[in-house]
Amino acid sequence: MIKVYAPASIGNVGVGFDILGAAILPTDGTLLGDLIQIKQSKEFQLTNIGTFAHQLPKNIKDNIVWKCWDQFCKIIKKKILVTIVLEKNMPIGSGLGSSACSIVSSLFAMNELCNRPLSTNKLLKLMGKLEGEISGSIHYDNVSPCYLGGLQLIIEKNNKISQKIPNFKNWLWIIAWPGIKISTADARALLPSQYTRTTCIKHSRNLSGFIHASYTMQPKLAANFITDVIAEPYRSKLLPNFTQTKTTIKKIGALACGISGSGPSIFAICDNDLTAKKISKYLANHYIQSKQGFVQVCKLDTVGTRIIG
Ligand SMILES: Nc1ncnc2c1ncn2[C@@H]1O[C@H](COP(=O)(O)OP(=O)(O)OP(=O)(O)O)[C@@H](O)[C@H]1O
Numbered sequence: 001m002i003k004v005y006a007p008a009s010i011g012n013v014g015v016g017f018d019i020l021g022a023a024i025l026p027t028d029g030t031l032l033g034d035l036i037q038i039k040q041s042k043e044f045q046l047t048n049i050g051t052f053a054h055q056l057p058k059n060i061k062d063n064i065v066w067k068c069w070d071q072f073c074k075i076i077k078k079k080i081l082v083t084i085v086l087e088k089n090m091p092i093g094s095g096l097g098s099s100a101c102s103i104v105s106s107l108f109a110m111n112e113l114c115n116r117p118l119s120t121n122k123l124l125k126l127m128g129k130l131e132g133e134i135s136g137s138i139h140y141d142n143v144s145p146c147y148l149g150g151l152q153l154i155i156e157k158n159n160k161i162s163q164k165i166p167n168f169k170n171w172l173w174i175i176a177w178p179g180i181k182i183s184t185a186d187a188r189a190l191l192p193s194q195y196t197r198t199t200c201i202k203h204s205r206n207l208s209g210f211i212h213a214s215y216t217m218q219p220k221l222a223a224n225f226i227t228d229v230i231a232e233p234y235r236s237k238l239l240p241n242f243t244q245t246k247t248t249i250k251k252i253g254a255l256a257c258g259i260s261g262s263g264p265s266i267f268a269i270c271d272n273d274l275t276a277k278k279i280s281k282y283l284a285n286h287y288i289q290s291k292q293g294f295v296q297v298c299k300l301d302t303v304g305t306r307i308i309g
């Protein structure tokens, strides 16, 4: 039996729509992500457990884990019969890469169980394809950091999909899921299909500025470039009181703040524990809309998906 953990992630990171993503790990030791237990067996079985198992589709073939197993077997041209237990700890439609957690953990687990027939690149391509089947178009900004860890820039060039970007070790990433759901496909449908030249220039300046500041280790400059001109102007209305929340947590001392993935989760960045505590308290009191919602102070998860048992 193999037990695999795949971490939550922040898609876009506010500045790199579809091409920048960060894997995160709560500082209190919580494993925020999905877990897969897998072993060979006489027939295929999939059991869902965990806090958010009730949100999963009832039909087993609609569970992305089944699709991962099916596609993996087709690619390696062997039907590997397995028993899988999915521990669904990530709320669906949260903006924290819930489907990515299930996709990455199950494909990683299948590959390990079968002695790694697929290379990292091939596996990542398959992860992107399956993520694309859910949201309507392929985007790697959740699956890549979830799989490989850290801050990942999606390049899709020279047969490389993703590259790790240097990060600031003292940055704390506070995430808040209000406890409501937004479908990624719906949030993508809200976006314009074309942008003005001015917006394109702003976007390229912000993203290239962020990457430059990351490589030259200028944290304040990097944080100041975390501005989203592509998605936030159209999606912010879907989030509860987003504009006021952002203004307030920046006043408290956040270096940057934005929508995590397609929302409704938000993320804030700061560089000390006291500010992180103040931001968390504010978000817990003002952003959370239901009992299931949560706030977590995180670091970047630099490892990505791993075997934990
Ligand atoms: N194991 C699974 N985990 C998550 N979603 C699944 C899974 N299996 C099937 N689905 C379906 O995939 C869709 C996921 O929707 P969506 O992409 O909006 O959520 P998400 O991946 O949680 O979003 P985000 O990346 O913003 O966190 C839902 O319709 C859900 O029912």
Ligand SMILES: N[C@@H](CCO)C(=O)O
Pocket: 011, 012, 017, 018, 019, 095, 096, 097, 139, 141, 142, 184, 187, 188, 231, 260, 261, 262, 263
């Ligand atoms: N880049 C994707 C992430 C979805 O979690 C989007 O913003 O639609």
